[in-house]
Amino acid sequence: MKTPLRIGIAGLGTVGAGVVKLLAEHGRLLALRGGRPLKLVAVSARSRSKKRDIDLAGVRWEKDPLALATASDIDVVVELIGGSGGIARRLVQKSLTSGKHVVTANKALLALHGAEIAAQAEKKDRILAFEAAVAGGIPIIKALREGLVGNRVQRLYGILNGTCNYILTTMRETGRDFDVVLAEAQAAGYAEADPSFDVDGIDAAHKLAVLTGAAFGARVNFGGIHVEGIRRVTSMDIQFAEELGYRIKLLGLARETKYGIEQRVHPCMVPLATPIAHIEGVFNAVVIDGDFVGTTMFQGRGAGQGPTASAVVADLVDVARGRHMPAFVVPADRLADRPASPMDRHVGAYYMRLMVQDRPGVISAVSGALAKERISLESMLQRGRSESGEVPVVLTTHATEEAAMRRALAHIAKLKAVAEEPCLIRIEAF
Ligand code: HSE
Numbered sequence: 001m002k003t004p005l006r007i008g009i010a011g012l013g014t015v016g017a018g019v020v021k022l023l024a025e026h027g028r029l030l031a032l033r034g035g036r037p038l039k040l041v042a043v044s045a046r047s048r049s050k051k052r053d054i055d056l057a058g059v060r061w062e063k064d065p066l067a068l069a070t071a072s073d074i075d076v077v078v079e080l081i082g083g084s085g086g087i088a089r090r091l092v093q094k095s096l097t098s099g100k101h102v103v104t105a106n107k108a109l110l111a112l113h114g115a116e117i118a119a120q121a122e123k124k125d126r127i128l129a130f131e132a133a134v135a136g137g138i139p140i141i142k143a144l145r146e147g148l149v150g151n152r153v154q155r156l157y158g159i160l161n162g163t164c165n166y167i168l169t170t171m172r173e174t175g176r177d178f179d180v181v182l183a184e185a186q187a188a189g190y191a192e193a194d195p196s197f198d199v200d201g202i203d204a205a206h207k208l209a210v211l212t213g214a215a216f217g218a219r220v221n222f223g224g225i226h227v228e229g230i231r232r233v234t235s236m237d238i239q240f241a242e243e244l245g246y247r248i249k250l251l252g253l254a255r256e257t258k259y260g261i262e263q264r265v266h267p268c269m270v271p272l273a274t275p276i277a278h279i280e281g282v283f284n285a286v287v288i289d290g291d292f293v294g295t296t297m298f299q300g301r302g303a304g305q306g307p308t309a310s311a312v313v314a315d316l317v318d319v320a321r322g323r324h325m326p327a328f329v330v331p332a333d334r335l336a337d338r339p340a341s342p343m344d345r346h347v348g349a350y351y352m353r354l355m356v357q358d359r360p361g362v363i364s365a366v367s368g369a370l371a372k373e374r375i376s377l378e379s380m381l382q383r384g385r386s387e388s389g390e391v392p393v394v395l396t397t398h399a400t401e402e403a404a405m406r407r408a409l410a411h412i413a414k415l416k417a418v419a420e421e422p423c424l425i426r427i428e429a430f
Contacts, residue, residue, distance in 0.1 A: 002036035005320040008068035008100075010091055011080030012045035012052060015105055015132070018309030019078065020054040023316075030313065034320030038313075041073055069094035076101040076127075076319050078312060084108035096120045096128065103315040105132035105308060111209035114220035119332035128327040129315035134207045135160060135284040137307025138300040139314060143288070144214045145325050151290030153215040155255040157428075158286035159279050160207040160265075162302040163191050163198035164230050164250040168267075169280045172238045172247070178231060190282070200229035201250065201265040208252030212263055215288065216256065216338070217330040221263070224340025228266035237353055237423055240394050241269050244351070244379070247277040248425065260339035262346065269351050269427040276430070287430075344403035349378065349427040352397070354412065355390040355419040362417040363393065369411040370397070373404040390419040396427065 007023070009016050023030065023040055031037040042060040044067070062068055068077050069091055077095040079102060081088040088106055095102050097120065104110070110117070110133055121128035131141045135158065144153075159165050163185065170181045182199065185191035197203045205225045213220040230250050241248050246269035254263045270277045275297055279285040284302030289295050301307040328335055356362045363380070370377060376398040384391050397405070405424070413422055 004037040004039035005034065005316065006039055006041045006073055006075045007078060007316065008042045008044070008062075008071060008074040008076070009040065009078040009080060010044045010065035010068055011082065012043055012050075012054075013080065014305045015308045015312065016043070016045065016078075016080040017052050017054050018305035019080070019312050020056070022309045022313050024055060030317060034317040036320055038316055038320055042068060042071060044068055065091050066094055069100060070098050074100060076103060076316065078316070079104040079106055080312070082106055082108065084112045089113065092117060093120060096124055096126055099124055099126065101127040101129075101319045103129045103312055103319065105130065105312060107133040107203070107206040107210055111206035111220060111222040114210060114213055114328065115332060115335055118327035118335075121327055122332050127319050127324055129318060130210065130327070131315050132308045132311035134210050135286055135298075136300070136302040136304065137310045138284060138286060138298045138302065139311065140211065140286045140298055141214055142314065143296070143298060144211075145329050148288060148290050148293060148296065149329065151292050153288055153290055155253070155289045156211060156215050156287065157251050157253040157276075158211075159249055159276065159284050160204040160252045160286070160302065161198055161201075161250060162282035162284055163195065164201075164204070165279065165284070166190055166282045167199070168230060168233065168238070168248055168250065171233070171235050172242070175235050175239070177235050178233060199231055201227045204250060204252045205265045208254060208263055208265055211252070211286070212254040212261060213328045213335070215254065216261055217328070217334070217336055218261055218338045219335045220328070221261070221338070221340060224261070224263055226264040226266065226343040230267055232423065233267050233425075234423065236392060237351075237425065240353060240392070241351070242272075243381075244269070244394075244396065245272050246270060246351075246427065247272055249276065249279075251428065253428070257341040257345065259341040259345055262341035264343065264346070267425055269425050270430065274430050344401070344406070346402040347399050348402075349399050349429065350397045350405050351425045351427055352395045352409070352412075353423040354393045354395075356393050357417040357419065358391045359417065362415070365415050365417070366393070366395070366412055369408045369415075370395075372411070373400070373408040375400045375404055375408055
């Protein structure tokens, strides 16, 4: 019998418990696939008494997770604590400097300190693997490291947050507004009590930062991402989108431009004819455009016990086999320090929805503001009539630079007949 891979797990929440279950349930299969048994040696978590529905007989309990980093009977530390700093960061760094391999699902940590941690791993010739950090059960990091490694990535984009996708899908299906759907999702346990990481786009931005690093061979640059969440998306805009042949999705997108690497997370209108428009509910999807392979799309569950445990265990099998690739595909000291392409230079089409007083001359003033910035209108529609109140007016533009659109918008927002802050959503052409 070959020597087992000895595993220590820090964090026994939903994902940690899932990993323990998967290791137990598929022990024989994993030993075959990994070339040796995968043996859980020790665990550490905040509460020992919490009910978890897992069998930890024969597994050592460490009160202090940092003890896993230096334990002589552990080869790989699985960090499932979460958070960009604090104990999770200390555990990962100490494990690597102590010569352990590290598997982590911690997107926040990688988004903020990924390049530095990858360099530490390489210095010690240890594996740093994080399949579970991006899009849960979708093996997208492996796809970039392995199956697509021969390509130059031209562009990537994806639905990287299941909570937002669930909320947007439910808003569309029921016609209800954001606050109502969010409250229901929280009551049903689909959204966190503090939903800001999800609905403000931060979780998706963490994942995008990690994906961009792996896809473009660049130092992870979370600070360079333009981030907007979904709080301002209304069911009215969702309905208008459908009328115009689009669906609203929170996307993370990255590509190289002449200014650097453009990374953005925000609500987008995507054509109904594209596959990503039909990824609904809690599902995630990632699209990679490679120069030789063309367009590839991966979809699956982006969160949850089974999918995330599946991704963690895939990394453990790589460690068992000694499959060793640089964490971000190219060696850490060769990761390029690319500037963030400024959002002002982004070029694309736009959807703008105004609430305006229904009287002659309003549209002319709005189109005058657009013409002044040399923005070409693609379509315009008004629904309903009102003698006294406001009516929605929707305009879509041809491709224009964001800076020009912003200037026009500032002008339009100040018009007397415009009743509330205009809603602006970028239209993506794929
Ligand atoms: N909260 C995330 C989501 C899953 O809703 O997709 C973990 O990153």
